[in-house]
Amino acid sequence: MSTTDHLRALHDQGFTLLPGILDGPAIATLRALMDRLQPIHWDYIGLVDDHFKCVFNRGPEWLPYLDLPGVIELAEAALGGDCHLVGMTAWRSHPGFIGGELHVDHLAMELPESLLADPAFSLPVQICTAHLYLDDIDADLCPTLVIPGSHRAGRKPCTGETSWRGKSAEAVLCRAGDVLVFRSELWHTGSRNRTADRTRYLLQVHYGQRMVAQKFSPYLAFRFNPDVLAACSPRQRRLMGDHEAAEYD
Template sequence: MPSPALIRQRLQALHEDGYVLIPGVLDARQIAELRQAIDALRSIHWDYQGLVVDHYKCVFNRDPLWLPYLDLPGVIELAEAALGSDCHVIGQTAWRCHPGFIGADLHLDYLVMELPESLLADPQFRLPMQICTAHIYLDDIDADLCPTLVIPGSHRAGRAPRPGETTWHGRAAEPVLCRAGDVLVFRSELWHAGSRNRSRERIRYLLQVHYGRRMVAQKFSPYLEFHFTPEVLAACTPRQRRLLGDHQAAEYD
């Protein structure tokens, strides 16, 4: 478990840069376990399997194997510090990005409302976080293997990138190069992009966990048809049950 000082340092990075890279969260056994588990997934509901990308949603609900990756040490403490001790998971998705994968243009994931940049530049004002994403990398990420691109500080733009916009304050998106087992945590307002898989034969394996504040809706597709797998619920720890929505009663319940 990280020290309180380290959690504060990483939280400060989320406020200042919009993201933080946490090294060495997974060990070699966990990396191999997850890669094998992703290879065994089959498409259901709104999943997608194609020539260059495979995308599987709500994987936590398929097998108890996925549960420990909802509250990884070092990641969950940061999520709770950023979003509150009653935060929950709004998604857990697994990806395989094959050679030829295109990625995504510069974007942000969620913005509560547009705000004037002058307000966000004021050191006396700190924009609360509503949603954070953890990218759990299962490969060594170099410039050819789909690095996530980020513009540090761009969460303070107060808006989404406009069509064709590629910089913020003259700063272009930078690749996050890291090792298998590292975890990138970023807030939903950060301008970021997905890049191409330019390798000839390597596949990028990635597990995402999305965390939201208590009042942010959980995104469990296929929504009205979704139901929890009994074996998964039986295997949950109390914290994991809370992350999946087993909250104490509160307003609007």
Template sequence: MIEHAATRERLAALHHDGFVLLPGVLTAPRITELRSAIDRLTPVGLDYQGLLDDHYKCVFNRDPFWLAFLDLPCVIELAEAALGADCHIIGQTAWRSRPGFIGGDVHADYLVMELPEQLLADPGFKLPMQVCTAHLYLDDIDADLCPTRVIPGSHRAGRKPRLGETAWHGREPEPVLCRAGDMLFFRSDLWHSGSRNRTTDRSRYLLQVHYGRRMVAQKFSPYLAFSFNPAVLAAATPRQRRLLGEHEPAEYD
């Protein structure tokens, strides 16, 4: 009952603010395991390793190790509450951002359609979510270690930011400062941005999990050449197999 109440509160925050921070999702041993696993990754398909950052897509398909992070307790309940009990993943990405890394500008990841802002300002109207992202932080995030920045409530803008637009209703992006093991869960229409790694000796380690509604297509890199790792499928639980795309037949199947 307590967990159901917590999920309802977090879902309400997604509708009101567009994001919610969950503390202590990962334990210290899990954080160490994940950092080491990211250090062992090598590029596949459209992955890249750069001078300032490394970006590995679809890591769920590398090894059964990554499956546990698709349906973490508290996180999966929130994903299913926000996107439906038949939601699935549309990606799982590992990042390593080195000193000097430059984050992205203010943007919204995905918007189904533009809507009048006055409609979204009505407190009686709740815009359904289509895609949400979980950021699992593997470092203590301070102002210098590329914090994610969010504009609370900006999902109610009804559109993406215009070129050069950095605020919504006078609200500038606010840094999400948190501890290693915390998780930021946000909806895809929230205005947010990355930021610089201003440290001289620390890299930010981050694991992203992207969740979508049943009818949001799974576009797994490298796309037409993608195939599931048999070892991953053999190790997956029924819920994890559904998250990977094993659904009950529906109208368009």
């Protein structure tokens, strides 16, 4: 599929799967980087999962995952050539991990479903997330669950809601190195790790339109790592927020 095809899927289905973005050596490198992480600020190593925020700021070795070929072109096509990073989270989900309920990551405003159902209306993408899977994802290893087209619901799912327009959540089964890109209004969730001895390794990269604020924890105390900034390409600096002057600067 071309970038145009993937962009059409984002608008029609709310998500798209990009196969084979990472090769074997890149997968091994990223897994090793995640295994070396230690918690800071609000990060944690838990009983069934480990969660690390803003890992792009840990060192220059994380920079290649900001603008992976195939992924960054889709992000820029969906969000604009001046889009930027709004987060990068490393996540390990161990046996016993529970997952969660259907949710949306961000809904700018509620809209009538009748408007969103009109094929003449195209809802702009404001935020999208890339899931970089570092394991083969089967039905037992925490597959991401999505409801195709649910970004057109115009609202968040209610507590306990498991379907939309008769559609139930579908598991995204994929191979290590595949990348799932989905828009922030899509109804989705993580699912259980039912395996006895496998941990799901996942890197989440979140992109937003320029006017979507970058909210890097711990917020006022956040400081860019100078070693990271020194190693950035021009595109990576823009993703970090080094924009040209505009109306609200």
